[in-house]
Amino acid sequence: MNVLLECTNITKSYNGPIVLDNVDFSVRSGEVHSLVGENGAGKSTLIKIVTGVTGCNSGRIVFNGKQVPDNLDRKTAQALGIACIYQELSLIPGMTVAQNIFLGKEPLIKGLHIIDKKKMTAMAQALIDKYGFPLKPGDFIDQISIAQRQLVEILKALSDKAHMIIMDEPTSSLTKTEVELLFKIIHMLKAEGISVLYISHRMEEVYALSDRVTVLRDGKLVDVVDKERISPAEIIRLMIGHKLEEKALHHELGKIEGKVVLSVRNLTSVGKFVNVGFDLHEGEVLGIGGLVGSGRTELVRALYGIDPIDEGSVTYLGKPFVPSVSASIKNGIGFIPEERRLQGILSTQSILRNIGITNLDRLAPRFVVNGKAEREFAERGIKLVNVKPANSEHLVGNLSGGNQQKVVLAKWLVRDLKLVFIDEPTVGIDIGAKEEIYDHIRKLSAQGVSIILVSSDLPELVRLSERVLVLRKGRIIKEFTECVITGEKILRAASGILESETVEE
Amino acid sequence: MKHKNFPPELKLGGVIVLLMVALTLISPRFLTVSNLTNVVWSVCIIGILSSGAIYPRITGGIDLSLGSMVALTGIIADLFMNHMNLNWLVAIVLTVVIGGLIGLFNGFIVAKIKVPAFVVTMAAKTYLYGVALVVSSGAMLAVLKPAPFVQIGIGRFLGLPNPIYIMVVLVLASQFLLKRTSFGRQVMAVGSNETAAKLSGVDPDRVRLISYAISGMTSAVGGVVLASLTQQIFAAAASGIELDVMTALVIGGTSAVGGNGSVIGGLLGAVMVAFIINGLNLLNVPAQFHPIVTGVVIILALLLNESNVKFNKIGIFRINRKSVGGNRG
Numbered sequence: 087m088n089v090l091l092e093c094t095n096i097t098k099s100y101n102g103p104i105v106l107d108n109v110d111f112s113v114r115s116g117e118v119h120s121l122v123g124e125n126g127a128g129k130s131t132l133i134k135i136v137t138g139v140t141g142c143n144s145g146r147i148v149f150n151g152k153q154v155p156d157n158l159d160r161k162t163a164q165a166l167g168i169a170c171i172y173q174e175l176s177l178i179p180g181m182t183v184a185q186n187i188f189l190g191k192e193p194l195i196k197g198l199h200i201i202d203k204k205k206m207t208a209m210a211q212a213l214i215d216k217y218g219f220p221l222k223p224g225d226f227i228d229q230i231s232i233a234q235r236q237l238v239e240i241l242k243a244l245s246d247k248a249h250m251i252i253m254d255e256p257t258s259s260l261t262k263t264e265v266e267l268l269f270k271i272i273h274m275l276k277a278e279g280i281s282v283l284y285i286s287h288r289m290e291e292v293y294a295l296s297d298r299v300t301v302l303r304d305g306k307l308v309d310v311v312d313k314e315r316i317s318p319a320e321i322i323r324l325m326i327g328h329k330l331e332e333k334a335l336h337h338e339l340g341k342i343e344g345k346v347v348l349s350v351r352n353l354t355s356v357g358k359f360v361n362v363g364f365d366l367h368e369g370e371v372l373g374i375g376g377l378v379g380s381g382r383t384e385l386v387r388a389l390y391g392i393d394p395i396d397e398g399s400v401t402y403l404g405k406p407f408v409p410s411v412s413a414s415i416k417n418g419i420g421f422i423p424e425e426r427r428l429q430g431i432l433s434t435q436s437i438l439r440n441i442g443i444t445n446l447d448r449l450a451p452r453f454v455v456n457g458k459a460e461r462e463f464a465e466r467g468i469k470l471v472n473v474k475p476a477n478s479e480h481l482v483g484n485l486s487g488g489n490q491q492k493v494v495l496a497k498w499l500v501r502d503l504k505l506v507f508i509d510e511p512t513v514g515i516d517i518g519a520k521e522e523i524y525d526h527i528r529k530l531s532a533q534g535v536s537i538i539l540v541s542s543d544l545p546e547l548v549r550l551s552e553r554v555l556v557l558r559k560g561r562i563i564k565e566f567t568e569c570v571i572t573g574e575k576i577l578r579a580a581s582g583i584l585e586s587e588t589v590e591e
Numbered sequence: 592m593k594h595k596n597f598p599p600e601l602k603l604g605g606v607i608v609l610l611m612v613a614l615t616l617i618s619p620r621f622l623t624v625s626n627l628t629n630v631v632w633s634v635c636i637i638g639i640l641s642s643g644a645i646y647p648r649i650t651g652g653i654d655l656s657l658g659s660m661v662a663l664t665g666i667i668a669d670l671f672m673n674h675m676n677l678n679w680l681v682a683i684v685l686t687v688v689i690g691g692l693i694g695l696f697n698g699f700i701v702a703k704i705k706v707p708a709f710v711v712t713m714a715a716k717t718y719l720y721g722v723a724l725v726v727s728s729g730a731m732l733a734v735l736k737p738a739p740f741v742q743i744g745i746g747r748f749l750g751l752p753n754p755i756y757i758m759v760v761l762v763l764a765s766q767f768l769l770k771r772t773s774f775g776r777q778v779m780a781v782g783s784n785e786t787a788a789k790l791s792g793v794d795p796d797r798v799r800l801i802s803y804a805i806s807g808m809t810s811a812v813g814g815v816v817l818a819s820l821t822q823q824i825f826a827a828a829a830s831g832i833e834l835d836v837m838t839a840l841v842i843g844g845t846s847a848v849g850g851n852g853s854v855i856g857g858l859l860g861a862v863m864v865a866f867i868i869n870g871l872n873l874l875n876v877p878a879q880f881h882p883i884v885t886g887v888v889i890i891l892a893l894l895l896n897e898s899n900v901k902f903n904k905i906g907i908f909r910i911n912r913k914s915v916g917g918n919r920g
Contacts, residue, residue: 392790415792423790430790432783434850443780444791450773457771497791 090115090250090281091136091168096145098131105131106142107305113250116279118272120292123302124325125542129285132302133252136283137170138163150249169243170252177227177235177242184210184223187242213241217274220267233264240271250281257291258379269295287377289318289581303327318583326544326574344368346404347505347536350389353398358384359560362398366505369534371527373541373551375576381560382540383424386507389538390414390421403504415444420498420506424513424540426487430494433483437473438464440482441497448501467496471526488519495526506530509540524550544573556580599844603859603892610866618873628751630869634839634861635754635820636661636813636829641836641843641857642758642765643809646802648840649769649782650795651849652701652708654694654806657813657836659719661829664690664814666727669734669824679740687811693719694807695800702799716833723826731825734818744819754816758858761809766854778802782849838864838885842892864888 091113098106106128113119123129134140136147138158147154149166177186184206185192192201193209210223219237227235236256243251253272257265272282272295286292292299299316301308301324308324348366353359359381366372376382387393389400391409400407402417414421423429432440441464442449449460464478471492473485482493491511498506508527512520527550531537541547547554556564556579564579614621640657647654664686671682693715700711735741746753769775780788781795789795818824841847842863843856867888868881 390790411789411792412794421790423787428784429786432780432787432850434783434846435779439776439779443776443788443793446773446776446792450776453772453774455771455773455776 088115089113090150091283092148093132093136094146094148096132096135096142096147098128098135098140098142105305106135109145109302109305109307111300111307113281113283114297115249115281116276117297118276118282118284118295120284120286120296120299121302122286122292122299122321122325124544126304127302127325128305129302130254131305133170133254133283133285136163137168137252164246167247167249168252169246169248169250170254171236171239171243171256172254177238179226179228181227182223183214183221183225183227183230183238183241186227186238187213187245189242191245209245210241213245217241217244217271219271231264232259233261233267236260236268237271240275244280248280250283251275252283252285254285255287255378256284257286257288265291289321289583292316292321293318301325318581319578322574322577322581322583326572326577344370347402348389348538349401351399351401353385353388353400354396355384355388355393356396357560358388358393359557362557362560362562364555364562364565366536366538368536369531371531371537371539371550371552373539373547373554374557375541375544375547375554376557376580378542380557380580382557383509384560385557386421386509386538386540390419390507392421416447418502418504420444420501420503422494422498422506422508422511424510426491426494431482431490433481435482436479437468437482437485437493438478440493441467441478441500444497445501463500467493467500470499471496472522486516486519488515488522491515491519491523495523499526499530503530503535505536505538507538507540510542511539512541512543512546520546544576547576548573558582598853598856600853600856600859603843603856603863607859607863607866610863610870614866614870614873617870620873621870624750626869628755630865631755631862632752634858634865635752635758636817636832637835637839637861638758638858639754639761639809639813639816640832641839641861642761642854643806644833644836645765645769645840645845645852645854645857646778646805647698647701647708647712647799648837648845649778649849649852650799650802651782651785652799652802653712653837654697654803654810655709655712655833656693656697656715656719657806657810657833658829658831659716659723659826660690660693660807660810661814661817661832662824662826663693663719663723663726664811665734665818665824665828666723666732666814666826668740668815668818669732670726672737672740673732673734679737682740683815686815687808690807690809690811690814691804692807694804694810697807698800698803701803702796720826720830727824727826729826731823734822734824741819741822744816744821754820757812757816761812762854762858765805765809769852769854774798774801779850779852782846782851784850835861835864838889841889847893860892863892 089112093109093111096106096109096111097104109128109132111132121129121132131140135142138160141157149168154166155162178189187210188206193205194200195202207223214221214223219241221234221237227238240251256268260268275282284292284295293316296316297313299311299321301311301321303325308327311321344367346365347368351363353362362385374382374385384393388395389409391411391414395409400409427433432443438460442460445463449455449463461478468476468478473489473492473496482490485493511523515523527537527539539547539550554566554576555562556576558580563582566575620626640661644654644657667689668682668686671677671685672679697711697715700706701708743753748756769778777788777793777798780791780793781798785795817829839861840852840857842860843853843858845852845857864885867884871881871884
């Protein structure tokens with residue numbers, strides 16, 4: 087098989103830290119090639135470079151035997167035959183399947199600048215028939231399922247005569263049968279000689295589909311694994327590596343004592359998580375691991391009272407508890423959401439107001455806000471987590487990511503919490519601020535506050551947690567207690583690989 | 592990032608003072624008690640309306656039904672007093688309650704059925720105008736009695752027209768509600784980031800319902816004042832006033848996407864526009880040129896509050912009316 091895409095010595099840094107370090111990467115024609123690595127390994131950056139979204143600092147890309155220009159942009163990449171199906175789909179909801187497929191390249195009636203609707207529908211139908219997709223040219227995008235939308239994306243790429251289709255986490259919102267259909271389609275594409283570059287956190291998919299797997303770690307190429315050598319356990323070993331720091335990441339799980347603060351039994355939310363049960367003790371940091379889409383965030387959202395629960399019971403401080411946001415806040419439960427910009431901060435408001443908003447019950451018990459108390463709360467919060475600048479009138483939208491996250495922490499820390507849910511607390515935050523946030527989590531735990539920590543950052547989960555539950559497809563698949571946990575063990579469990587499959591330890 | 596935290600009220604106050612100095616130099620007729628009183632008087636209705644209409648605006652919505660609401664409530668007040676012979680005070684209270692209920696209905700559709708406020712209140716503007724036509728039989732009603740009611744609009748206290756006092760009281764009360772109470776904090780939080788507000792224990796639906804109800808109530812006060820001031824009321828009496836109110840709010844520093852605002856700023860915005868029109872009149876500029884000037888002033892005011900405009904870019908990400916959703920993991 088000849089090589090379709092050949093990248094050599096790709097190096098990329100975003101003002102300072104090196105994201106890709108001298109990486110070689112190649113895709114053959116007609117193969118399914120998986121690109122794997124932990125969060126931050128450099129997968130997305132590599133894809134962005136190949137699709138012309140961003141440039142690289144040095145390196146050479148050859149596609150289809152031709153050197154790709156240094157200033158590759160998305161349009162040129164598309165013209166070359168590189169198509170990408172993004173996680174957030176790029177279709178226009180109010181338009182039909184046919185209109186989306188031929189957007190910008192609609193067949194025109196000869197001599198007129200008018201779209202030949204009949205011809206366009208026929209062309210779309212021909213494409214659909216060729217691959218046997220469950221689609222109609224006249225369907226509107228906002229009335230078909232996510233899986234069908236992905237098929238439209240694929241057809242759009244095929245109508246562009248794509249040689250390589252990049253799929254970035256394509257199965258994260260698909261059902262099982264839809265995944266099977268997608269796999270069938272990938273095999274069809276392969277049979278036609280079209281290469282598929284597949285990116286997924288799900289090891290079993292990588293295992294089932296790939297001809298070869300490229301493993302990245304910390305921006306460096308670790309290995310390219312051939313079909314015969316591909317096994318989920320092997321790939322995970324390569325992804326995590328046995329770095330020197332790994333020693334430090336080993337973590338003796340302390341014995342869990344103290345009274346039970348939160349007790350969850352048979353908790354089910356249809357389509358999100360099933361039959362989840364656990365106890366959380368006073369001052370304990372309970373980590374929840376699992377892949378994106380495993381139901382981690384949904385679980386903590388339901389426990390905090392944002393989303394409804396279908397079945398099961400929650401006992402809080404010895405009493406039955408029906409979660410709702412107001413009941414949670416009233417009873418000393420806090421929630422630090424993922425995506426702080428979208429869910430955590432009021433960016434047009436001052437630090438003072440951001441800290442105040444969760445504490446109106448204390449600051450304005452009789453409707454009128456006690457300005458003095460509000461300032462005291464803000465000053466206390468700023469001091470507590472060391473927000474910079476330490477000016478309570480500063481707008482939160484103007485703070486750095488780390489300081490924004492500290493404000494989100496502060497607005498809860500100024501209350502007397504008993505339990506706090508923390509979801510992905512350090513995404514996009516610099517190392518210094520990360521360490522500070524870890525310190526606060528430990529300090530809270532030492533004060534007897536119970537913490538449920540959701541994180542995709544394995545070293546983070548390992549360092550902070552005293553016990554780790556691993557969710558997979560909405561179920562608790564593994565509980566790590568009173569033993570040594572490592573990131574590798576968590577990832578194996580999250581990927582559905584049982585301990586017995588592995589040789590070492 | 593450099594950010595000057597100048598309150599828009601101060602900037603506007605400065606501009607108004609400059610404007611007054613300039614107009615004093617240009618025209619000897621400007622700096623007289625009667626002229627200044629007239630200017631402030633002319634913005635009374637706008638000031639009263641903006642003290643309530645600012646709430647939907649800050650939550651990220653808008654109330655475009657103001658003009659029809661003012662007319663309808665004015666007509667209803669007249670019917671209560673002059674056809675059903677209710678006591679004038681009772682009539683006013685009932686009118687304000689009805690205004691609040693209509694606002695609550697708007698708020699219900701916006702908050703619970705999640706129809707964009709623009710559409711909901713535009714529809715309300717139309718059907719409330721229709722209701723006003725029906726209940727007034729399409730006629731212009733003369734509101735010449737009862738005497739105490741008429742005094743609300745045309746009477747004076749310590750030399751100043753009564754409506755000025757009503758406006759000042761409402762504006763100050765509303766500024767207090769917005770800036771000093773938990774409700775005001777919640778309104779701004781919902782407009783700034785609904786999801787974050789919800790996760791912090793704010794009920795965005797409740798906040799929206801109350802916001803539109805307040806706007807309905809101040810519209811009713813506006814209707815009462817207009818009817819007594821002009822001693823007449825008809826379905827188109829305040830047609831288009833919502834745009835004047837929105838202009839005043841924008842100039843007064845109320846964010847174009849919600850999340851922030853000032854009632855006093857809104858009033859100053861209205862006063863500034865009034866002074867400009869007044870100046871044009873004193874300079875004998877024909878009236879057909881006035882809207883051009885007003886339009887330019889709106890743009891200039893936005894530039895003046897440039898820091899706010901920059902912030903609205905970030906705001907684009909925040910306009911996320913889907914409840915707390917859209918995530919995995």
